Structures are given as structure tokens and as C-alpha cells.
Amino acid sequence: MILRPLGTLLLLFAAAIYLTPSTANALPDTIRVDVPEKNRQQGQFFTVRVANTSSKPGLWFMERSYAMFRQPDSSWRALVPVENLTKPGSYAILVRTDSLEQKVPVLVKPNNRKIQYITLDPSKQGIKATETEKTRVKAALQTESPEKLYTGTFLRPSSGRTSSLFGLKRSYNGEPVTSYHKGIDISAPEGTPVKSSAAGKVILCGTVGEGFHVHGNTIVIDHGHGLTTIYMHLHTIKVRQNVPVQKGEVIGTVGHTGISTAPHLHWGTYLYGTSVDPLLFEGKQY
Numbered sequence: 001m002i003l004r005p006l007g008t009l010l011l012l013f014a015a016a017i018y019l020t021p022s023t024a025n026a027l028p029d030t031i032r033v034d035v036p037e038k039n040r041q042q043g044q045f046f047t048v049r050v051a052n053t054s055s056k057p058g059l060w061f062m063e064r065s066y067a068m069f070r071q072p073d074s075s076w077r078a079l080v081p082v083e084n085l086t087k088p089g090s091y092a093i094l095v096r097t098d099s100l101e102q103k104v105p106v107l108v109k110p111n112n113r114k115i116q117y118i119t120l121d122p123s124k125q126g127i128k129a130t131e132t133e134k135t136r137v138k139a140a141l142q143t144e145s146p147e148k149l150y151t152g153t154f155l156r157p158s159s160g161r162t163s164s165l166f167g168l169k170r171s172y173n174g175e176p177v178t179s180y181h182k183g184i185d186i187s188a189p190e191g192t193p194v195k196s197s198a199a200g201k202v203i204l205c206g207t208v209g210e211g212f213h214v215h216g217n218t219i220v221i222d223h224g225h226g227l228t229t230i231y232m233h234l235h236t237i238k239v240r241q242n243v244p245v246q247k248g249e250v251i252g253t254v255g256h257t258g259i260s261t262a263p264h265l266h267w268g269t270y271l272y273g274t275s276v277d278p279l280l281f282e283g284k285q286y
């Protein structure tokens, strides 16, 4: 008689284990939100993972919504950018599904990048970005394709030394700071091959002739999941718009078209249209 309730309990326990997978859809989400690095600097990004949810989660950071993308293991992920001029301090990442909401406290730290004083060649002074280049570049960099086109580590797109870092605040010809450097500059002789840093699709080829007076000859590649890369001041462009490219494929050559003081490649990496430090990608895998 003592064994009977125990036997019943064991039976119920076994039944519960057995039934869990088949009834999972009927149960409320038990979402798991993972933000491995909660302290990030300006110009870096948060990796946000959400598991155990049947529907696509909503994600917000600083009152902006970010699309999450499905991963091969059925979890969801987003690389959430911290804009370079974000005020350092405490913030929260908010994740919401149909039934649950979770807030993850995060910290944005200053990157202490200096002000760079740039003197432009008098012949290039007064050159302003045209509407064409502003509109086309902005639209390309905001691309959020649902398919992930890249795998493996990211390549440095050109040989040569880094002559300017990401995030430096910029003053042109002694004027007040109005912008910051949205990529890194790689100094290299004109004609040095420029390679795609990861697989993707060419979504913009813009030329000086089309009005790219500031950017110079420019390529933007979409890698999917909100990630794009830009290659500026090119001497030549060797790919066409809307074609797929492989990691390491030569897409153009180094030049100094547009606003540029000497031959170099400007390489930028963007998440959801916000520039983040390309050195976070070089040799890394996401």
C-alpha cells in the first residue's frame, strides 16, 4: 500500500517527461535571453540571443526596434549597434514575445576617441556630398536581408597599414566637430586589390561620374542579417550591382577618388545602418 502512491507518482513523472515535447507549443514561452557581453563601448555592438520561443521576438534598444534573425539552431539573434556618439551610461535591452517580456541591463562605456583635425587640399574644399550619393549610400547601408550570406571570419579587405581608426571625431580645416570617422582607413598604393571581407551581394556601385563626389567610387556589400560593408575612394570597381561575391573576391582597387588626401581604402562595417568599428570584424566570426 505504501508503494502504490510512489508507483503512481513515478508514472505521472514519466508521463510528464514524455508529454513535454508534444505539448510544448501549448505552453507559455519560457524564453531564454542571452547577452554575453553587457558592457560595450561606443561604436561596438551587443550580441543578443533569444532561445525557446516559437514566435519571432521583438527587440528594442534606446527606443529603436531591431529585427531578430533566425539561426540554424532555431534560436534568434541580433547584433545591436551602439552608435559612436551614444552618451555613456546605463541602458536596457528589451526583449518581448507574445507572452513574456524581459529587460537586460547593459552599460555603454566611452571609447575616448580623439578629435582628428583634417586639412583638405584646397582643390577639394567646398565639395559637398550630392543628394545622389547621400540617398543611395544611406539606403544601401540600411539593408536588412533575412538570409545570412556570410560564414567564417571576416577578411581585412586590403593590405596596408591602418592610417586612421574608427570613431575619431572630425574637424575639417579647423571647423567644429560635425561628424566622426565611420570606418578605418587602410593606406595602400593606388591599384592595390580590394577584396570583399565576407561573402555577400553587391548592392551599390557608385562612381564619381554619377555624383559620388565625397565618397568617390564606392561599393556596398550586403552580407544579410542587417550587416553591410562599404569600400570607398576606389580607383576602379571590378564588380557589378546585384551580383553575389565570395569572401576574398577582388571587387576593386585602392584609389583616392572623392574627398581623400592620399590613396587609401576607407572600409566601413554597418549594422542596421549604424557604423560600428570594422576591427571588431577583422579575423572574427559572428
Ligand SMILES: [Zn+2]
Pocket (backbone or CB within 6 Å): 164, 181, 183, 184, 185, 265, 266, 267
Ligand atoms: Zn576613412
